[in-house]
Amino acid sequence: MQTSSPTRTEHDSFGAIEVPADALWGAQTERSRRNFAIGEQRMPLALVQALAHIKRAAAQVNAELGRLDGAKADAIARAAAEVAAGGFDEHFPLLVWQTGSGTQTHMNVNEVVANLASRALGGPVGPGRLVHPNDDVNLGQSSNDVFPSAMHVAAALAAQPLQAALARLRGLLHAKAEAWGGIVKIGRTHLQDATPLTLGQEFSGYEAQLGLADAALRQALAGVCALAIGGTAVGTGLNTHPEFGQRVAARLAQDLGAPFVVARNPFAALAGHEALVLLHGTLKTLAVALIKIAGDIRLMGSGPRAGLGELRLPANEPGSSIMPGKVNPTQVEALVMVCIQVLGHDAAIGFAASQGQFELNVCKPLIALDVLDSLRLLADAMDSFAAHCVEGLEPDETRIQDLLQRSLMLVTALAPHIGYDRAAAIAEHAHAHGLALRDAATGFGGLTPAQFDAWVDVRQMLGLA
16 A cells, blocks of 8 residues: 555544555554564564454453443454454554564554444444544553463464474374384494484384474463463553453453463563463474484485485476486475574574563564464475475385495494404404405404304394394
8 A cells, every 4th residue: 555545644642644545554553654664574464363363352351341332342353353364464564573562563453453343333444433442442451461462372373283284294204114114224323324223213213203392382382372461561450350361361262272361470471471482492392303304314315326315205396407307305405494494583582582671571573473483384394395205205125225235334233242343343344345244254254154144133133033
């Protein structure tokens, strides 16, 4: 909406200001739109919609408590529900880089809901509206308790698709572990040959790493479901009903299917954001695990002829503009980039959460932006990685067996029988002369073929025999 288009005159405590005639926002939103032209990052719509969910519940609770006219409350609730459903997303133009309390975005929601409710009651949009953004839509509330509550509501809702994506990826890794339980391969430590394990055991480790992150995520979400609502300006509950916060939290829990409650200590809920720091810490843990898993799959799929080549990665698209036939591990690369972004977000969130002076943290929009971005990115990236990489993975059993038989670290099985030093000498001789381990052991090492075959039994080394 251009400032040169038709306008209407709105007023606030600072005086008159021109607002685009077809905009549903009002004076406070317009001042922020002009005063904070910083970057391009809009306030996440997930947060705007969470604010609308709170406005709907607040209107209904205020009507129950006899503080708001029933018809007006119903109009506010219906308008807020439309905003929460994404019906008016274009009327939320504000950027993330604004006041640290999120007041301008909060007022953007109040103004849009007020205008929609006024229109529903047969009144005008703008001057003369029948519903006041502060006195009616924001009744019993403050930006200082509503905005952090919306941060938590948005994060809890965004965690649901993340948990579903994580469950799908874990399920695929578990299925691969089960299917590949009999494929023995060489293990690697320090990127060097080590003793054998099965491909299934390797993938079971990946699934367990994600299981640990999943359990931590579930635990962290309990703190996120505790809301600051009812604390108003500094946590004392000034200008609201004593039951307001608890009733709003209960309505949100019923409407959104999440266990929302009022935070035990409203002062901590306004001034600190440790619950979101803890939540994002679990996302950092998940990102670290995903980088490791994706990196292993990339290395096992390297080649196809000059690398390890133990896994065949799905060929999704051409990998080069100059090399015909080249296929790259693009899903791995996308996932790793997402995880690196999440690690960066974690550092920013930690620093932002430390910026609570006395009764208020003043970096809330930044925390909300990065938490929601991480939740969305990880959910999408895991779904993509699962569908376009993990599901289509296939082992190259011939290559796996060749590498296993050529490995010198099978010599570890000889150490209990002939001693560490003699076993090491056999391995060093085999490597120096390009010999198979069996040939070096039965020649240079003085073992009989029968001894070597009895002692170097891969199934015994795995505890399977």
